[in-house]
Amino acid sequence: MNELAALLLTALYYTFFLPVHTLFRGLALVLSPVYYGLQFVLLPFIYLAHIVWRILVLPFVLLAKLETLYVYLGVAGIIGVFAGGVLYFSFSLLKSTFNLDSYDDVYGVTAAEYRAARRKRKAEESYAEAPILVGHGRPKDLRFLKPRDVLVQTILEEDDSDY
Structure with missing residues (x-):
């Protein structure tokens, strides 16, 4: 210097x-x-x-301690979404290539059809079980007026089977 x-x-x-x-x-x-x-x-x-x-x-200290875990889970989620997308597009390509789409016109019973059939069946059952009135308007068979309790019902037993 x-x-x-x-x-x-x-x-x-x-x-x-x-x-x-x-x-x-x-x-x-x-x-x-x-x-x-x-x-x-x-x-x-x-x-x-x-x-x-x-x-x-x-909370920030706990987040810092769990950093490895949520980085791992984030990467696993990204890989899972990517793999799912690859599988979806590959199977949709295979399905369209080999014409595996099934467009059957066989559909189940709709809810409205089921309800209509149920109402019809209940109406037929109630008509068949209706008491016959004779005389002064009293029912012929009084068992229809009794409340049905558990003692009247049949207990079904399972068959014994050897395993």
Whole structure:
């Protein structure tokens, strides 16, 4: 380095930096008891703030611990969607190539047809089981007026089978 530059830097050091540095060191020496006193008085609040901060940051800490898991599951999901798409398009191509689409006109009974048949069957059953009225309007067979309970019903037993 040039001697003139070294002399200039030394002069700047002793005229600007050293007095400011000494002033700050003296100020720190004078204010250090105040700083330590305030730190001692505010210690419970600082401790409480640390606890609140840890509670607030806890979900993010857990997310950071589970980072590997959700990256793994995300990649697995992307691969699964891609593989499913490839399978879908390949099978649809094979189906259309070999003309495997079955367009049978065999359909099951619709709900409306089922309900109509059920109403018709119930009407026929109720007509067949209707009591015959004779005389003064009293039913001929009184067993239709009795409530049917569990004791009247037949208990079906299963056949014993050897395994």
